[in-house]
Amino acid sequence: MRSLIGAVAVCLAGCAPVPYAGQGAQGIAALRFIGEQRIALKAQFQGTTVGGLSVIDYDAAAGDWILVSDDRSAIDPARYYRARLRFTPTSFDAVTLTGVHFFRQGDGSTYPDVQRHAGSGGVVADIESARVDPRDGTLWHASEGDRRLGLDPFVRQAGSDGTLRAELPLPAMFRAWPDRERGVRNNLGFEGLSFAPDGASLWLALEAPLYEDGEPPTPEHGAMARITQLDRAGRVLGQYAYPVDAIPAAPGEGMRADNGISEIVATGAQTLLVLERAAVQGADGRYRNHIRLYEADFRGATDTGALPALAGAAFRPGTKRLVLDFAAPGLPVPDNLEGFAFGPRLPNGHATLVFVSDDNFGKTQVTQLLLFEVLP
Numbered sequence: 001m002r003s004l005i006g007a008v009a010v011c012l013a014g015c016a017p018v019p020y021a022g023q024g025a026q027g028i029a030a031l032r033f034i035g036e037q038r039i040a041l042k043a044q045f046q047g048t049t050v051g052g053l054s055v056i057d058y059d060a061a062a063g064d065w066i067l068v069s070d071d072r073s074a075i076d077p078a079r080y081y082r083a084r085l086r087f088t089p090t091s092f093d094a095v096t097l098t099g100v101h102f103f104r105q106g107d108g109s110t111y112p113d114v115q116r117h118a119g120s121g122g123v124v125a126d127i128e129s130a131r132v133d134p135r136d137g138t139l140w141h142a143s144e145g146d147r148r149l150g151l152d153p154f155v156r157q158a159g160s161d162g163t164l165r166a167e168l169p170l171p172a173m174f175r176a177w178p179d180r181e182r183g184v185r186n187n188l189g190f191e192g193l194s195f196a197p198d199g200a201s202l203w204l205a206l207e208a209p210l211y212e213d214g215e216p217p218t219p220e221h222g223a224m225a226r227i228t229q230l231d232r233a234g235r236v237l238g239q240y241a242y243p244v245d246a247i248p249a250a251p252g253e254g255m256r257a258d259n260g261i262s263e264i265v266a267t268g269a270q271t272l273l274v275l276e277r278a279a280v281q282g283a284d285g286r287y288r289n290h291i292r293l294y295e296a297d298f299r300g301a302t303d304t305g306a307l308p309a310l311a312g313a314a315f316r317p318g319t320k321r322l323v324l325d326f327a328a329p330g331l332p333v334p335d336n337l338e339g340f341a342f343g344p345r346l347p348n349g350h351a352t353l354v355f356v357s358d359d360n361f362g363k364t365q366v367t368q369l370l371l372f373e374v375l376p
Contacts, residue, residue, distance in 0.1 A: 031324055031353065031372040035092030036332050037085075039367040041359065046100050048076040053367055054338040055080070055141075055263075056356040059132045064098065065343070066139065068130045070358060077110035078103045078125040080139065080162070085354065085369070089346050092371040101162040103127065103141065108163070117149065124151055128338070129193035129263060131202075133157070138165060142204065144189035147176040153189040155204065155234075168234035173210060173308070181211045188216065191338075192264035194272065196229070201237055203272060204228045207260035208244070212309035217259040217278075222246045224310050224317060225261055227272070227296075239305035240298040241317040245276055248290045252283030259290070262338045270298040274320065275340055275355075286364065291326035291334045335368045336360065342374075350374050 043050040055068035068080040082099040085092075102110045103125060111125040123143075130141035138157050145153040152175050157165040174190075175183045185208060192205030205227045208216040217223045224241040231237055244260060251257040259278035266272050278290040302315035326334040335357035343352040351374040359365040 030375040032375055033331055034087060034090065034352075034371045034373055036371070037092055037095045037369045039095060039369075041363065041366070042361060045081070045097050048079060048100050049361070050081070050097070051075075051359050051361040051367060053081075053356050054128050054358045055130045056339040056354055056369070057130060057132050057341045058343045058354075059137065060134070060344070061137055063344075065341075065354075066130065066132060067097075067356065068127055068141065068339075070126060070128055070338075071361075072124055072126050073111050073113040073116075075361065078127055080130065085343070085371075087352075087371055089348065089373065092369075095369060101160070103158055103162045104164055106164050114146075114149070123154070124149060126187075128189075128191045128207075131193055131195050134195055134199040140193065140195075140202065142190035142193045144187060144191070144207075145176050145184065147178055147184065147186035150176060150178045152176050153184055155190070155193070155202075168230065170234065171228070171236060171305070173212075174206075183210060183212075185209075185211060185216070188260060192227070192261050192274070194264045194266040196266045197268065201229055201231050203264055203266050204230060205242070205261045205264045205274070207262070208258075209310065212311060213241075214311040217244050217247050219247045219250045219257065222259075226304060226310075227261075227264065227298075227318075228305070236305050238298075238303050240301045241304050241310055241315060242274065242296055243317050243320065245278070245292070247278050247280060249278075249280045249288070251281045252285075255281035255283065255285065257281060263340055265341065267295070272296045272298075273323065273340075275337065277337055279336065289326075289334050289336055291337050292322060293324040293326075293340075294320040295323050296320045332368070332370065334370075335366050337368075337370075343371075346373060350376060 052069040052071045054070040065083045079102045084096045086094040112122040117124045126144040142155045145151040155168040188208035191207035194203045206225045223244045228239040229237040247257045247259045257280040262277040263275045264272045274294045274296045279287045298318040301318040338358040340355040353372045355370040357368040359367045
């Protein structure tokens with residue numbers, strides 16, 4: 001592992017206070033960057049290849065962290081890692097993997113890849129978000145599904161060993177329809193998952209709009225993505241439209257670009273931190289990431305659960321304010337950040353916030369962990 005460590009204070013919006021309801025109802029005045037750690041490309045651990053880390057979460061009861069790979073069992077079966085993060089108020093010193101566990105289907109088998117799925121009828125898992133249950137330590141995880149294969153997104157609960165415990169029933173609007181432009185778009189399904197601060201409910205975020213809700217973001221316009229609150233049995237408590245930014249730069253001619261929600265963390269009864277990640281391909285074919293952290297507030301927003309389509313409908317979306325632009329001076333160049341979570345408090349009582357990037361097992365990307373102190 002290679003370490004890039006520093007301690008730089010990054011003030012948000014000129015260090016003006018930003019209301020924040022989570023973590024003991026303290027406010028965020030700023031995030032102070034403490035340091036960075038990286039995991040080497042295709043590092044080997046207990047017979048698996050480490051990479052594609054799209055999830056990070058802190059297990060307070062165990063005192064360690066989970067890191068989930070979004071490998072669709074193409075390299076190794078769908079899995080998550082246990083890890084220890086060692087840091088002080090002034091340095092981020094080490095990331096040490098301590099174990100690996102495979103997510104399992106109802107019959108106890110690991111999830112198949114696309115090729116094995118064709119013959120087995122099993123579900124291909126594309127796990128893009130997961131959280132440790134604050135009540136019992138189980139792992140709730142969300143898969144994007146696969147529209148081309150007719151596989152619906154899912155939210156499932158697993159034991160700490162990866163054994164399947166339960167699956168939440170979900171609204172029909174989140175189904176995948178391979179033969180029509182309806183429901184979730186391929187690879188733009190469930191991307192964010194978070195427990196409410198009291199642990200009584202979960203928030204679930206789509207990366208981009210449903211087909212019925214309009215086109216995904218472009219450099220000319222943003223889009224609306226649904227964020228849904230469910231109780232622990234899957235009953236919908238509320239659903240709201242979140243305004244995703246337009247893509248912040250134009251791609252090179254014939255190149256690709258996108259923007260969407262990559263993760264969420266609930267901070268209050270109706271407030272969330274939302275990570276937006278844009279990737280813009282330049283004329284040289286290389287991607288540049290544009291990463292922003294927002295605070296979303298759904299108080300006063302329209303409950304969109306009964307709206308079959310947002311396109312053309314009248315509704316009030318949630319509001320948001322910029323918390324951190326990762327292009328701020330003093331920060332490392334961000335890679336493909338896909339996960340973040342609050343961690344243990346520092347000796348001064350301040351919370352920590354850790355982000356992780358998904359390297360897609362590629363040579364042009366890195367597995368990067370960024371550590372911040374939350375200054376109240």
